[in-house]
Amino acid sequence: MxxxxxxxxxxxxxxxxxxxxxxxxxxxxxxxxxxxxxxxxxxxxxxxxxxxxxxxxxxxxxxxxxxxxxxxxxxxxxxxxxxxxxxxxxxxxxxxxxxxxxxxxxxxxxxxxxxxxxxxxxxxxxxxxxxxxxxxxxxxxxxxxxxxxxxxxxxxxxxxxxxxxxxxxxxxxxxxxxxxxxxxxxxxDPYYQQPAYGQYAYENGLINQTEYKSVSNYFSICQVLIKVGSPYFLKSHFCDLPYEKIVGNNTFNVYNIKQPCIGSGCYDDQDQxxxxxxxxxxxxxxxxxxxxxxxxxxxxxxxxxxxxxxxxxxxxxxxxxxxxxxxxxxxxxxxxxxxxxxxxxxxxxxxxxxxxxxxxxxxxxxxxxxxxxxxxxxxxxxxxxxxxxxxxxxxxxxxxxxxxxxxxxxxx
Missing domain, CATH: 3.40.50.1820 (Alpha/Beta hydrolase fold, catalytic domain)
Structure with missing residues (x-):
């Protein structure tokens, strides 16, 4: 039973x-x-x-x-x-x-x-x-x-x-x-994807050539730190800083550069x-x-x-x-x-x-x-x-x- x-x-x-x-x-x-x-x-x-x-x-x-x-x-x-x-x-x-x-x-x-x-x-x-x-x-x-x-x-x-x-x-x-x-x-693979933030932004007109050269220097350091397995706080600083320089100075939607960003997640209305x-x-x-x-x-x-x-x-x-x-x-x-x-x-x-x-x-x-x-x-x-x-x-x-x-x- x-x-x-x-x-x-x-x-x-x-x-x-x-x-x-x-x-x-x-x-x-x-x-x-x-x-x-x-x-x-x-x-x-x-x-x-x-x-x-x-x-x-x-x-x-x-x-x-x-x-x-x-x-x-x-x-x-x-x-x-x-x-x-x-x-x-x-x-x-x-x-x-x-x-x-x-x-x-x-x-x-x-x-x-x-x-x-x-x-x-x-x-x-x-x-x-x-x-x-x-x-x-x-x-x-x-x-x-x-x-x-x-x-x-x-x-x-x-x-x-x-x-x-x-x-x-x-x-x-x-x-x-x-x-x-x-x-x-x-x-x-962040080793390749981190520097791509700068290249993609430049090729799509989100940043100018001067800005691209500036962030590229940081991304080069970022790559080295990833490759040698540096402590997280170092990688975070040198990888996140150029990303924030690109995103912080712009209002584009990071998930679709042709669409508006609504809320902190860009699609907050849909999530709600x-x-x-x-x-x-x-x-x-x-x-x-x-x-x-x-x-x-x-x-x-x-x-x-x-x-x-x-x-x-x-x-x-x-x-x-x-x-x-x-x-x-x-x-x-x-x-x-x-x-x-x-x-x-x-x-x-x-x-x-x-x-x-x-x-x-x-x-x-x-x-x-x-x-x-x-x-x-x-x-x-x-x-x-x-x-x-x-x-x-x-x-x-x-x-x-x-x-x-x-x-x-x-x-x-």
């Missing part, structure tokens, strides 16, 4: 929901404990196409400490939020041909809870917590065992995704049919709409989050990982690429914060078995009908795309193009 009760409880946990509030999308939500005191919140949306056979696609936002529900509601999820905190259908949702999973991580992010002493301080801790989450997730949703699995995300997820992916590869878990990763506007929606008592009841307070980005999670901000994730990416996993790196051309110039440079200097071929490869145009929508270069299992007229959040600025991009990636 006791065994029957346990089985029934397990089944009840994973029963899907449909509700008019969520426009009758089929979804699952809940919490999975990664330590005795801490858990990760997830919400999973079934594919709009073939949920029983379509791949499982994970999405992670960055920060560090920013909720993946930002991606859900602002970028590539099934909904957009109206001003009256109701939802509107997003025809370009990434669950068009994939089962789409959002996770608030690391612990303490979004709806996820961090117990005393459990805030992560390194990518090693991030990947261990997330691997613990994944193993329990596949046990909880056995329909995804052996199904093609992909990880996607943006910004500081350029640190998370390679670390988590390398952990998955090392574990060789037969339940996880890991196929590839997609990183958008990623923060991957998400917060208002998630604070609705009926929404909290549906998600099981009645005892939780959601924040778009959590300061103590950021502070706990802040000193890792000068880390490179390229060693992890070398392992991933050499393993044969598919890798898509993409950038919006209008993003300053993690701009394409910095990503171009770390990709050119990434040591892996097809590096020589990649460096020799020329860009080709990305076309949508007669329209040129970007450029790309692709060698073996690595693909790099620059999407025109898009900023840091490519699926928000170019939703149709972003959907075609991810579907093409998932379907080879």
């Amino acid at each position: 006791k065994g029957l009760i346990i089985i029934l409880l397990a089944v009840s946990i994973v029963v899907s929901d449909q509700n008019p509030i969520f426009l009758n999308e089929t979804y699952y939500s809940g919490f999975i404990n990664v330590t005795q005191k801490s858990d990760l919140f997830y919400i999973l949306f079934e594919s709009r196409s073939k949920p029983s056979t379509d791949p499982l696609l994970l999405w992670l936002n960055g920060g560090p400490g920013c909720s993946s529900l930002l991606g859900l509601f602002e970028e590539n999820g099934p909904f957009k939020i109206n001003n009256d905190t109701t939802l509107n259908n997003n025809p370009f949702s990434w669950n068009s041909k994939a089962n789409l999973l959002y996770v608030d991580q690391p612990v303490g992010t979004g709806f996820s809870h961090a117990g005393p002493g459990d805030l992560v301080k390194s990518e090693e801790e991030v990947r261990q917590d997330f691997y613990d989450f994944l193993t329990q997730f596949f046990d909880k949703f056995p329909q995804f065992i052996g199904r093609e699995f992909y990880i996607s995300g943006e910004s500081y997820a350029g640190q998370y995704i390679p670390a988590i992916s390398r952990k998955i590869l090392s574990e060789k878990n037969p339940k996880i049919n890991f196929k590839g990763i997609a990183i958008g506007n990623g923060w991957v 709409k998400i917060e208002n929606f998630l604070n609705r008592t009926d929404v909290q009841s549906l998600l099981g989050t009645q005892s939780r307070v959601w924040n778009a980005c959590v300061n103590n999670v950021y502070a706990s990982l802040q000193k890792r901000g000068f880390r490179s994730s390229t060693q992890d990416l070398q392992v991933i690429l050499n393993s044969g996993l598919k890798v898509l790196i993409y950038n919006g051309s209008l993003d300053y914060q993690c701009n394409y110039i910095g990503n171009e440079q770390w990709l050119e200097n990434l040591s892996w078995k097809h590096q020589t071929e990649y460096v020799k490869q020329q860009y080709s145009s990305l076309q949508k009908g007669d329209q040129t929508i970007g450029r790309e270069k692709s060698v073996a299992n690595l693909q790099f795309q620059i999407i025109f007229e898009a900023g840091h959040m490519v699926p928000m600025d170019q939703p149709e193009i972003a959907l075609e991009m991810i579907n093409s990636f998932l379907q080879n």
Whole structure:
């Protein structure tokens, strides 16, 4: 009898929901404990196409400490939020041909809870917590065992995704049919991405030549300090100072240089709409989050990982690429914060078995009908795309193009 009760409880946990509030999308939500005191919140949306056979696609936002529900509601999820905190259908949702999973991580992010002493301080801790989450997730949703699995995300997820992916590869878990990763506007290698702030600003008319020469001197010192592994306070001073000189003297939106910046995060009005929606008592009841307070980005999670901000994730990416996993790196051309110039440079200097071929490869145009929508270069299992007229959040600025991009990636 006791065994029957346990089985029934397990089944009840994973029963899907449909509700008019969520426009009758089929979804699952809940919490999975990664330590005795801490858990990760997830919400999973079934594919709009073939949920029983379509791949499982994970999405992670960055920060560090920013909720993946930002991606859900602002970028590539099934909904957009109206001003009256109701939802509107997003025809370009990434669950068009994939089962789409959002996770608030690391612990303490979004709806996820961090117990005393459990805030992560390194990518090693991030990947261990997330691997613990994944193993329990596949046990909880056995329909995804052996199904093609992909990880996607943006910004500081350029640190998370390679670390988590390398952990998955090392574990060789037969339940996880890991196929590839997609990183958008990623923060991957500060050695190359820090000086790119000056070059991008100059090439896009955000600073003049005199200002460019001035900040370039600081960025040169910044690079040396990163290379020799100097103390954090030194790197922070010489790397942050020229960045602040560029941004502080301008009013441009660092996430899209052609758009206005509203509030300290530039998209504060959109973040507030998400917060208002998630604070609705009926929404909290549906998600099981009645005892939780959601924040778009959590300061103590950021502070706990802040000193890792000068880390490179390229060693992890070398392992991933050499393993044969598919890798898509993409950038919006209008993003300053993690701009394409910095990503171009770390990709050119990434040591892996097809590096020589990649460096020799020329860009080709990305076309949508007669329209040129970007450029790309692709060698073996690595693909790099620059999407025109898009900023840091490519699926928000170019939703149709972003959907075609991810579907093409998932379907080879």
